[in-house]
Amino acid sequence: MIRDLTDTTTTAVSKTLVRLRNDVGAMALGRVLTLIVVVDDTDASEAIDVATHASRQHPCRIIVLIPGERRGRSRLDAQVRLGGDAGASEIVVLRLYGPLAKHGPSVVVPLLLPDSPIVAWWPGEAPDDVANDPIGTMAQRRITDAAQHRNSRAVLRKRARTYRPGDSDLSWTRITRWRGLLAAALDQPPYEAVTAAVVSGAPDSPSTDLLAAWLAQRLKVPVQRVATPRGSGISAVRLERRSGPIDLVRPGDVVATLSQPGQPDRRITLPRREAREILADELRRLDPDDTYEDALLLGIEKLTPVRLSAEQAARTGKAPSPDDSRRLAARLRRDDSAKEAMAMVTAPPAPDTAETAQVRSATRRKLAGEPTPREEKAADQAADKAAYKAAYKAPKSRKTPPTRKASS
Incomplete structure (x- = not known):
């Protein structure tokens, strides 16, 4: 109205x-x-x-x-x-x-x-x-x-x-999911300290700056920013560790890949968040956001100016390559499709009724010349019935004499 x-x-x-x-x-x-x-x-x-x-x-x-x-x-x-x-x-x-x-x-x-x-x-x-x-x-x-x-x-x-x-x-x-995925990756073995970080994002993306500031403040390590084309948002994050880097890369707008030593590569849905969704998230809490305060007040000042593009950083090995991430996501998608198809081929068909397994067992025994459970049960019942009759049936009487006719 x-x-x-x-x-x-x-x-x-x-x-x-x-x-x-x-x-x-x-x-x-x-x-x-x-x-x-x-x-x-x-x-x-x-x-x-x-x-x-x-x-x-x-x-x-x-x-x-x-x-x-x-x-x-x-x-x-x-x-x-x-x-x-x-x-x-x-x-x-x-x-x-x-x-x-x-x-x-x-x-x-x-x-x-x-x-x-x-x-x-x-x-x-x-x-x-x-x-x-x-x-x-x-x-x-x-x-x-x-x-x-x-x-x-x-x-x-x-x-x-x-x-x-x-x-x-x-x-x-907007970076809530990015922060959650990175924190979850660090919670898995081998539990090594992060020595450096690289964040790839567009120069007109304040979310990229805030993500880099959050990493710099929380991990207490140097964080390098590399530039991607304007309007692309956040593209990738690399966390350096002694055993190898953790790479979270989103080459497009929806699908991302997560790679880390000792763990299988994963394909993750990481779409750009809509305004209605992030506003609803903001309205969930009315108390001050201390984590945002630390990233804004203490992390922003630790960021260094952007001197490399994402392509230059990828060629020198300082940042993950978006092209490699696309190929990895395509391979993982094909592998998942193949696993699903194989599961459909090898999985046993669902039973039509609860007695399907019993029916198949009876069929196999019939073909082998063996009595089925139903036939065995019927034979047992017939034997019991015959024994009952033999034990309790009265003997037949001799020929009965003729009855007298009533006198008139």
């Missing part, structure tokens, strides 16, 4: 929310937080779609704040969405015009849910200091996306200078 309100007030918006809620019926799930989305009009539709899907896991009230043209008189246009058009949330879209566009926090405050956490999200470019931004000061969590800025590395350094507990970035959430 959607209601549009033109040149309205926050009081009218609140009354409309109450009236629509009564018309639709009570919400089945309680709203656990208020999500404030600060976005430009051009990106508002996509941001609302992402927030709506994320709210299916975290029911909330979504307030979308769109600062419009600042010339002209002050005006507030609103749209209220409830029910099927809002997923598991309530969506209030606020478009501010004129001098009112500078006073977004004053417009938002009357619509906040009482006694519930507040999360602020900037899908596009965010303020330089989100913690001191008027919207950021009222939020427990402040979510940005450094990948939306032109110079992502400069933005990360700026985020480090202005960091406050509760700040987070979607570029960090």
Whole structure:
């Protein structure tokens, strides 16, 4: 259900929310937080779609704040969405015009849910200091996306200078699976210390910088960054150990390979994560992310400038080769297909009934001239019956005399 309100007030918006809620019926799930989305009009539709899907896991009230043209008189246009058009949330879209566009926090405050956490999200470019931004000061969590800025590395350094507990970035959430796979690989034998690391990624990928910073901070080893083509994201990670390197390589957008000494090569599904998925991950925790804080404040400063391309590093053996990873993934896929086909050929057919094995055994005994279990049972029953008759049947009597005729 959607209601549009033109040149309205926050009081009218609140009354409309109450009236629509009564018309639709009570919400089945309680709203656990208020999500404030600060976005430009051009990106508002996509941001609302992402927030709506994320709210299916975290029911909330979504307030979308769109600062419009600042010339002209002050005006507030609103749209209220409830029910099927809002997923598991309530969506209030606020478009501010004129001098009112500078006073977004004053417009938002009357619509906040009482006694519930507040999360602020900037899908596009965010303020330089989100913690001191008027919207950021009222939020427990402040979510940005450094990948939306032109110079992502400069933005990360700026985020480090202005960091406050509760700040987070979607570029960090995008590497959750990479961090999990690398940590799991180090938890397997031979449990050797890592002596160096190499991270291959695009120069416009802040996730690559954060992954390298996390490795540098956690492993306390030098981490070298090598460059891949722009837009390719993270391509590979190599962890050097005495027995040999651990290579996690994703040459494309979905399939990756994991190679390490003493373990079979593995083909892993490692797709790029969508915005709705990573936003839902961010909304799962409302406490400060200490691991992100260490990587941002202590790891970024340990990174050295990028001096090699991925091709140069692969030729010199300093980084894994994406071409070798593609060939390895293709070979593993063929091996898996061959194993599946062989299993289909050699696997015994499923029994039609629970007695199939017994029927086959009886057939083999019949062909061999041996009595089947059923025939043996029938013979035993016949023998028992004959013995019973022989033991208990009365002897036959002699010829009985004729009966006398009754006299008349």
